[in-house]
Amino acid sequence: MESVKITNGKSPILQLKAVSGSYSPGSYAVNRVTTDIYANTITAIMGPSGCGKSTLLRAINRMHDLYPHIKTTGEIILKGKNVLAMDPMEVRRMAGMVFQQPNPFPTMSIYDNVLAGYKLNDIRLKKREKDDIVEQSLQSVGLWDEVKEVMTKRGSFLSGGQQQRLCIARALALNPEILLMDEPTSALDPISTNKIEELLLQLKEEFTIIIVTHNMSQAARISDNSMFMYLGELVEHENTTQMFTKPQNKRTEEYLTGVFG
């Protein structure tokens, strides 16, 4: 696979060098992906199911370490540090993740859910600091006004869309370098989806976002750059407008025009 490059004059925040992911020896769900991701952009990873987009995303924050049969190889450089050589806990604090299913912790209040990253890592904070982080994080996902009166209620008390925004706030509270999102709106209704998409456009001012989506129009609406993956390989990584109007690769064009998917 040729390396696919997007340059816009800045140095990349995340570099993937020949990244492969394998669930069983000899077969690769992700095959030697090499590319760069730039700060304050939204990058959409698209492709048919089973193409390796989630596998690639989860390699970045070392989620595969939880499952000993999954092997990740290559180099992943986040802010100049080699992710695969780091302590996975540190990597995961640098790279926040939002999942397909909203997963607020049902045993914690809304307030504690936002602070879960600190609580889980046994980082002690003063009451003032906690209040500030909670308010700031909830403000940035547009949830503050909706929940400030019900802060002590359980996170699972909220609607699906609110729960997902709570999970984004929980990831943002740790002030990550990059936000990894694995089809974050696929379990949500159109209105909640729309809110999250608007939110992501605001968040890219401060954060770098990589979003896996099987929804092409979502990629077109919100992403700056798009990656198209097929059978574990990165086929094309291009400016989104460019990719949707003049795809370089025939496979990409076929996928975008619905020949397969």
Place this chain on the structure above:
Amino acid sequence: MKDKIFRLVLFVAALVILLLAAGIVYALVNRSVEAFGEYGTWGFISNAEWDPRSATEEYGALSFVMGTLYTAFFSLLLCIPFALAVALFNGEYFKGSGFSSFVSSIVDLLAGIPSIVYGLWGFYTVRPIVIEMGVNAQGFGIFLSSVVLSIMIIPYASSLSAEFLSMVPNKLKEGAYSLGATRLEVVRHISLPTAASGIVASFILALGRALGETMAVTMLIGNTNRIPQGLRDTGNTMASVIANQFGESDGLKLSALIAIGLLLFIITALINLAAKMVMKKLARI
């Protein structure tokens, strides 16, 4: 037609079970009336005197109620760390692995060992150790029976707890890992709190087992009819006093033993009910 007959058979079978249960309760109540009538319900429960000599005959249940509570709760306390460790091993750390199913079948095997075998083991193997430890001279007593009892109830607490731990949704654990939590932190802050009510329920059920366990306790507790003065002392539980004395009893004494049986039945029924209520709360997740 066949369907109707089948339903009728099922209905009758269910009815027979209900009648049997009612019959047992009736028989217990009927034959304990004499003792409760003699001393009054509360008078019987709150009296620690158990004196079968015909001249000074007097019966009360308190010594045995206390003996039961001592052994059951002390054995529960002893079993908690081990049962929890086994549950975490099988339900979290090695969930679904071959090794875990091997360990859990060994633990389940513990539940299948007859009580009398535990009694023998306690008598000939654990008792010398307890004497060696200097707990008391003979080895018999609350301490010895609680130690053996705690091993007997581990499988009941651990297998159900493991079940509840393995039901903690993976998406919650992944969510916690994605925030940089270590495995221990995930267990402490996510798995255990999420499964908490189920774990509590399984320990309540194990307590129910401990309360009613008879044979091993009868062989190990020392069989003295007074309130135990601490863990080193001998005593009798409600179950062990019945097992020990029913063969040589009649009249008021027999009625008193059956009344103790009725009390034990009520206590264990309440304990099981409590466990069910705690588990119902679990339906949340």
